[in-house]
Amino acid sequence: MENAINIHVELHDGSRVTLEAPTDMGLSVMEVMKANELNVPAICGGMAICATCHIEVLQSGELPEPNDDEAYMLETLPNSTGSSRLSCQLKINPELDGLIVRLMPEA
Known part of the structure; x- marks a missing residue:
């Protein structure tokens, strides 16, 4: 796909999947993961108020x-690390090409 990057996601079992993400649609990392049917609850729909899309970069x-x-929100999570982010707040752009993240379990 032209105008796309690759994002690598480490699943709960330690395996990794590579997702192709378009850079021209204004999507977030969370939206790309959900579109690829990964288990990301994202209960608030990307409003940064539930932290169910927590990832570790x-x-x-x-x-x-x-x-x-x-x-x-990150400060409220018991399993937050120094490299934790909410995937709903990371917008896909060319600079994210090769990003590797780990899905974090719900606390």
């Missing part, structure tokens, strides 16, 4: 800083 290029809503 294992490898990336330059990521934008979390906004205040995302940072607050």
Whole structure:
């Protein structure tokens, strides 16, 4: 696909899947994972108020800083790490090509 990047997702069993994500549709990492039928509840639909799309970034290029809503939600998670993000808040762009994330279990 032209105008697309690859994102690698580590599943709960340790296996990894590679997802192709279009860069020209304004999608989030969460939306791409859900479109590929990965088990991401995303109960709030991407509003950064439930944290059920929590991921750990294992490898990336330059990521934008979390906004205040995302940072607050991450602080409330007992299994949050220094590289935790909400996948609903990461918009697909060419700089995310090769991103590797781990789906985090619900706390």
